[in-house]
Amino acid sequence: MLVSLKWLKDYVDIDLSVQELAGHLTMAGLEVDAIEEKKPAFSGVVVAKILSIRPHPDADKLVLCDVTTGDQVHPIVCGAKNIKDGDVVPLAKVGAKIPGGYTIKLSKIRGVQSEGMLCSEQELAIGDDASGIMLLPDDLALGKDLGEALDLTDIIFDIGVTPNRPDCLSIVGIAREVAAITGNKLRFPSVRFAESDEDITRLTSVEILAPDLCPRYTARIIKNVAIKPSPLWMRLRLDAVGLRAINNAVDVTNFVMMETGQPLHAFDYRFLEEGRIVVRRSKPGEVFISLDEKERVLRDDTLMICDGQKPVAIGGIMGGHNSEVKDDTETILLESAYFNPVSIRRSSKWLQMSTDAAFRFERGIDPHGQVRALDRAAQLLAEISGGKICKNAIDQCPKTIEKIEDISLRIKKVGDTLGTKIESEDIIRMLKSIEIEVKSGRDDTLLVTPPTFRVDLTREIDIIEEVARLYGYDRIPVAMPAVSATLTTEKNGDALAERISNILNGCGYSEVINYSFVTSKAVDLLGLDLADQRRNPVKIANPLTEDQSVMRTTMVYSLLETMRKNANAGSFNLKIFEMGRVYLNQGAGKLPEERICLGCLLTGVRYEDIWHFKDLQGDFYDLKGVLENIFEDLKISDVKYVSDVAEPFLHPGKACSLVLGGERIGYLGEVHPNVLDAMDVKNPATVCEIDLERLTANKGSIGYKDFPRFPSSSRDVAVLIDVEQEAETIIAAVREIDEELLEKVSIFDVYGGERIPEGKKSIGLRFCYRSGDHTVTDEEVNQVHDRLVKHIVALKSVSVR
Numbered sequence: 001m002l003v004s005l006k007w008l009k010d011y012v013d014i015d016l017s018v019q020e021l022a023g024h025l026t027m028a029g030l031e032v033d034a035i036e037e038k039k040p041a042f043s044g045v046v047v048a049k050i051l052s053i054r055p056h057p058d059a060d061k062l063v064l065c066d067v068t069t070g071d072q073v074h075p076i077v078c079g080a081k082n083i084k085d086g087d088v089v090p091l092a093k094v095g096a097k098i099p100g101g102y103t104i105k106l107s108k109i110r111g112v113q114s115e116g117m118l119c120s121e122q123e124l125a126i127g128d129d130a131s132g133i134m135l136l137p138d139d140l141a142l143g144k145d146l147g148e149a150l151d152l153t154d155i156i157f158d159i160g161v162t163p164n165r166p167d168c169l170s171i172v173g174i175a176r177e178v179a180a181i182t183g184n185k186l187r188f189p190s191v192r193f194a195e196s197d198e199d200i201t202r203l204t205s206v207e208i209l210a211p212d213l214c215p216r217y218t219a220r221i222i223k224n225v226a227i228k229p230s231p232l233w234m235r236l237r238l239d240a241v242g243l244r245a246i247n248n249a250v251d252v253t254n255f256v257m258m259e260t261g262q263p264l265h266a267f268d269y270r271f272l273e274e275g276r277i278v279v280r281r282s283k284p285g286e287v288f289i290s291l292d293e294k295e296r297v298l299r300d301d302t303l304m305i306c307d308g309q310k311p312v313a314i315g316g317i318m319g320g321h322n323s324e325v326k327d328d329t330e331t332i333l334l335e336s337a338y339f340n341p342v343s344i345r346r347s348s349k350w351l352q353m354s355t356d357a358a359f360r361f362e363r364g365i366d367p368h369g370q371v372r373a374l375d376r377a378a379q380l381l382a383e384i385s386g387g388k389i390c391k392n393a394i395d396q397c398p399k400t401i402e403k404i405e406d407i408s409l410r411i412k413k414v415g416d417t418l419g420t421k422i423e424s425e426d427i428i429r430m431l432k433s434i435e436i437e438v439k440s441g442r443d444d445t446l447l448v449t450p451p452t453f454r455v456d457l458t459r460e461i462d463i464i465e466e467v468a469r470l471y472g473y474d475r476i477p478v479a480m481p482a483v484s485a486t487l488t489t490e491k492n493g494d495a496l497a498e499r500i501s502n503i504l505n506g507c508g509y510s511e512v513i514n515y516s517f518v519t520s521k522a523v524d525l526l527g528l529d530l531a532d533q534r535r536n537p538v539k540i541a542n543p544l545t546e547d548q549s550v551m552r553t554t555m556v557y558s559l560l561e562t563m564r565k566n567a568n569a570g571s572f573n574l575k576i577f578e579m580g581r582v583y584l585n586q587g588a589g590k591l592p593e594e595r596i597c598l599g600c601l602l603t604g605v606r607y608e609d610i611w612h613f614k615d616l617q618g619d620f621y622d623l624k625g626v627l628e629n630i631f632e633d634l635k636i637s638d639v640k641y642v643s644d645v646a647e648p649f650l651h652p653g654k655a656c657s658l659v660l661g662g663e664r665i666g667y668l669g670e671v672h673p674n675v676l677d678a679m680d681v682k683n684p685a686t687v688c689e690i691d692l693e694r695l696t697a698n699k700g701s702i703g704y705k706d707f708p709r710f711p712s713s714s715r716d717v718a719v720l721i722d723v724e725q726e727a728e729t730i731i732a733a734v735r736e737i738d739e740e741l742l743e744k745v746s747i748f749d750v751y752g753g754e755r756i757p758e759g760k761k762s763i764g765l766r767f768c769y770r771s772g773d774h775t776v777t778d779e780e781v782n783q784v785h786d787r788l789v790k791h792i793v794a795l796k797s798v799s800v801r
Contacts, residue, residue, distance in 0.1 A: 044096025274308025
């Protein structure tokens with residue numbers, strides 16, 4: 001929040017330097033992020049007075065002005081029509097610099113010398129009015145620098161107000177903190193005005209149909225207003241805190257909002273059908289055009305401010321285009337209300353409308369401050385528009401917001417919590433300095449009643465925090481907390497994760513950590529089937545963004561998104577993995593099933609870009625080899641790679657399921673090109689996902705055997721099988737016979753080229769034979785080998801080459 005030092009001094013005397021004040025505010029919990037010195041955007045411009053005006057001898061649209069700065073008269077050529085003799089105006093003398101990089105020079109205009117330039121507000125960057133010369137107050141000293149005369153220099157603090165301190169989203173709120181820091185008295189703006197004889201109840205009424213969303217609504221009517229630019233002092237105040245001046249009616253509502261923290265809204269009364277206000281919920285699909293001229297389609301829980309026939313504002317967020325104040329507006333209905341913070345937050349997020357009003361309402365404003373702000377706005381509007389305030393105000397309060405009273409504060413608890421003793425008299429003084437009511441209770445206890453604008457103070461610990469803040473964190477002695485050493489045991493899952501992580505790191509893979517929240521579009525991007533359980537993710541009730549609106553059901557999307565972001569940054573070679581959770585929806589009212597999974601992704605070159613392995617791309621078998629390293633380290637030897645994988649986001653024929661103990665534990669394969677295109681990823685990628693809990697549940701025991709003392713003997717055989725047939729079926733058939741001498745069988749070659757029948761492939765099998773008590777003979781080996789080969793040939797679609 002931007003805070004003007006000059007505006008701040010309207011409410012509290014400040015005898016600290018700028019740096020000292022910033023330091024004190026920061027130590028009080030209001031961190032000053034930046035300090036800016038605001039200066040005029042011009043130099044060499046002074047206050048001057050027009051002595052005379054006469055026509056230009058050679059130009060119909062120009063006039064010659066004699067302008068005095070008090071000690072010197074300057075001839076000025078000017079084309080403005082809004083000036084007359086005796087007007088006090090800004091004069092940019094020769095050598096003056098004005099916004100836009102212009103330097104005023106001595107010049108001749110149509111043959112007549114001009115010693116400067118009379119300026120408009122826009123030319124001096126003081127305001128937006130470019131219709132004529134800026135007219136200054138008559139009492140300004142002639143010849144004085146305009147920046148000094150108008151007091152345009154200011155100090156602007158950029159304060160980071162935490163979400164729990166909505167009371168500090170106003171100049172008065174910050175001034176209250178300064179008063180507590182300095183011990184000076186807080187001055188509230190004086191509110192006094194005269195009312196006309198016409199009673200407001202004859203003109204309008206307020207009906208609240210949604211008291212849970214709008215517990216209080218107040219209104220006043222001001223008639224005979226003249227809509228025009230606000231006075232300079234108000235425009236400068238608004239500009240200092242980052243708000244653009246619009247007209248006096250709108251500027252007053254913004255000024256009072258920044259002054260008190262209470263948002264207000266001004267309606268053109270003539271556009272309110274039936275002349276009344278109705279506060280209700282929106283209807284599903286109801287369409288509304290807001291002040292920014294955008295069409296909004298509403299849900300059924302949006303709070304709407306309506307007249308007798310139609311909506312005229314989105315409550316607490318933005319007014320409507322159909323009731324905005326215009327240049328010819330004469331009667332204004334001022335709104336000052338309290339809206340439910342949760343409702344405003346929900347609607348603001350849904351409609352994607354972040355406004356200054358919504359920012360304050362959703363954090364919680366003073367539920368008892370509506371009338372005070374309403375009267376302040378009515379007073380200012382009447383003063384600067386010439387309007388008349390109708391008698392009385394409407395104050396509808398169907399639901400009272402209870403004030404929190406008599407919070408018990410134990411003096412000993414304060415000392416124990418802060419680690420230093422603070423006398424009760426000092427505690428009382430500090431709390432009263434920020435308008436907290438304090439009275440004595442029993443047994444060294446104080447009864448504390450926070451003011452209604454401090455919506456964050458509800459518990460004893462909140463009050464203790466206030467004491468610490470006002471006492472000064474820097475005055476609380478530093479002490480190390482007593483920590484007892486306890487023996488902890490490592491969880492089995494942690495050990496497994498560390499073991500897998502070490503293996504993957506050794507294979508050149510880097511660990512990534514992604515959010516468990518993903519976009520709801522992820523299931524469509526991955527092409528998941530309608531019947532797939534993963535297509536129905538758990539939805540986040542209040543997501544931070546639409547890109548994080550559901551819980552992930554697979555790790556593949558997160559890894560591909562990481563790949564996409566790296567590719568956009570120019571990093572195309574990735575070996576990454578993540579161990580985390582996926583969440584499977586179990587239906588309404590039930591917690592999701594959480595599975596701990598390992599996900600890996602490989603894309604780009606296999607090795608670093610060096611001459612020996614130039615452009616050698618990583619593929620399916622690289623990642624398969626990494627998984628085999630993991631299985632070998634975990635002593636899991638019977639993982640099967642089955643080609644009947646049915647993952648729609650994997651490439652057909654380049655993917656497989658991972659099966660252990662008859663149970664599918666994961667999958668491995670290249671990402672489908674359609675998925676890569678949908679995610680705007682150019683390079684091929686290979687991914688895998690393994691359910692770590694299922695992996696470890698099927699982990700077998702480790703067996704031991706003697707080191708072989710006798711040599712082995714091997715035989716090779718080549719068999720022809722169908723291209724679609726998995727070699728694993730051959731090996732499984734061999735193991736079924738359970739020959740004692742057979743130590744192992746493995747594949748040493750796969751061939752499918754010349755002299756191989758179409759639709760077939762050649763598999764080279766190597767059989768290793770060994771006996772534990774003697775050296776095997778060729779005759780023994782041949783007998784066993786022949787039986788195994790005959791068994792293989794007996795299989796369907798298998799023949800020996």
